[in-house]
Amino acid sequence: MSGEFDGLVAVVTGGASGIGAAIASELARSGATVAVFDLQADQVPEPFLGLGCDITDDVSVRAAVHEVVDRFGRLDIVVNNAGIGAQGTISDNTDAEWHRVFDVNVVGMVRVSRAALPHLRVSPAAVIVNTCSIAATAGLQQRALYSATKGAVLSLTQAMAADHLREGIRVNCVSPGTADTPWIGRLLAQAPDPAAERSALEARQPHGRMVSADEVAGAVAYLASPRAGSTTGVTLAVDGGMQALRLRPPGQ
Template identity: 60%
Template sequence: MRCDGLVAVVTGGGSGIGRACTEALLAAGARVGVLDLDPSGAPEDPGVRPVRADVADRASLAAAVAEVVAAFGGLDILVNNAGISAVGTVEENDDAQWARVLDVNVTGVARTSAVALPYLRRSSSAAVVNVSSIAAGAGLPRRALYSASKGAVHALTLAMAADLVAEGIRVNCVAPGTVDTPWVARLLADAPDPAAERRRLAARQPTGRLVGAAEVAAAVCYLASPAAAAVTGTSLAVDGGMAGLRLPARG
């Protein structure tokens, strides 16, 4: 899982899963450009280049990726992590919410990838890793819009992998379960009984606990690394068994 000498870009790399991915890639020997609306949360390290960027703005992305390439001399790995959530049924999210979430979570992946591809084509170790979700394949209550966006990311990953395999560019995604991130912490804080809600979210995973951001980052790092040179068009679940296990109810 070493990435020595490689250059990565991580969108949404300033917090949560994105920051964990930045730290994992840095530890594996990569230099990392952190693209974020607020990149101040990026690790302070000579191998990290924090750049303000918006995945909903192509010009912003083009300038940010060019800055990382100029600073580090190329681009080998793209981690499309930036995303936003939505809670609600199809009746509860309005058209503006649908447009915003799909623009960030789906078009943002395509937009960032399109900007990065001219640089990735120059690499002999090019890899794209998209962050999907268990919601792409599991029906979760009141997650209609979010699930639709992550289902699209899964499908987009497969289509990109098919388009780019002949050029030696691998495209995969990870599908995390419920991850212990600042976003989940905010969700819990808004619940009537935060402790009970945390127990409920933890219980959704057969392991009985939330997934750690570093655990997702380890999977991303593997898929991004030359160790996964034979892996493309794959979704790797990091979900405590949620997708595949059907266990008897506890108690």
């Protein structure tokens, strides 16, 4: 289908499922040619180009970026969506786990963006969109490690936006609230009472439900759009008001 991304080439990391898959579909629906970087590249459906890529390995990242440019001749949009979760207080994860999660959630974004920069610099519509989280701006229980990585993503996004604005590259991030994703599904399945845990996750968001992957994808598409040419260094919350609203209890 034709649309605002006609002629543009996008990379979406972690795009084989969940939010990443929704982002890839949304960009393609509006005309982009989309390559998906994922460890599970065999699960990437057509029409996307699925490339096996380990974002903790610089050689793997550079090879995947080279493949995209070699095949399509350009790279305009990078969506750094790949990430992993972590639970617990600061006492519950080892040094090795802290390093592992930071390597994926933060340094992984650095590797992909760094490899893409030479190509983005010659694009007329260059943009990077990072997936952040409500955990970057709100204290959530049992999320110390995960929150620390997403706080780093928020600061990294703003620093990148400042560094690359005059090169014609916009950098923004989207911050979902608790989203109905496969990772959340696995957490719910492990809970003693999955139904009660789901209700608690839904209740802590002012609009009373979890965020959908499609809602996050719509926000990413806005931030990536050439029509948002004056939008850079922005964090767009998609959280049902969790970040900013303080509602009174129902009926009061």
